[in-house]
Amino acid sequence: MTLVEIALVIFFTAFYGLWFASLLKKNKNFFFAILILLTSFHDFIFIHVGYAASEILTYFIKSWMELLLLYLIVLLFAALATGGLVVNWIGLGRAMSRLSVSAYVEFHRHTNRTFDPYMPIVVIGALAGGVALAVMYGVRSIPGQLAAAGAVCYALVIIIGVPTCVRINHQIASWSTQNPPREWAQIRARWIRFHVIRTLFSVPAFALYLLAVMANASHQSWG
Secondary structure: OOHHHHHHHHHHHHHHHHHHHHHHHHHOOHHHHHHHHHHHHHHHHHHHHHHHHHHHHHHHHHHHHHHHHHHHHHHHHHHHHHHHHHHHHHHHHHHHOOOOHHHHHHHHHHHHHHHOOHHHHHHHHHHHHHHHHHHHHOOOOHHHHHHHHHHHHHHHHHHHHHHHHHHHHHHHHOOOOOOOOOOHHHHHHHHHHHHHHHHHHHHHHHHHHHHHHHHHHHHHHHO
């Protein structure tokens, strides 16, 4: 409420208080004075109580919508990150292992151009979202601990992937299609191996985020 509204409430409260005293003095009947006062005071109470209720309802709806939007953004980034890694593993990774050297180098280059700007954004976004959930829930709460554990898993995805898969991606980008290094097959196997490892950390990370959101919703409903 603004200062003007507070001043009006004080004014009308004092006004109706004095009127009640005068009614009681004239009629000598307490219940009759109460009846007249409540009849006259009805509209004033209804307007201000209704205004306060609408303000409270608007605040809670706005807070709920902002919270829902945060959940959707965090879970979207996590789903895109984990989904991209799983697609790379089940689809592209298995296909890479069956290609000849020239086809493999060309294929890996094209997939790097597709996934290189995409994956860092969604994985870092998923990590940041988990940190945001952990801070919002509180790291001592069960939902906060679940979110923190998921964020740690996404951090491990980055820690594992940068010195292995990302580094190999840059190496393959400089290879000659017709004359790759002799150990190209070992490098390909190393990329697939570490990609599987980081993917295996991303799957429980996404599951932990889902559990954190559901645990928090359950706690609020029972609280």
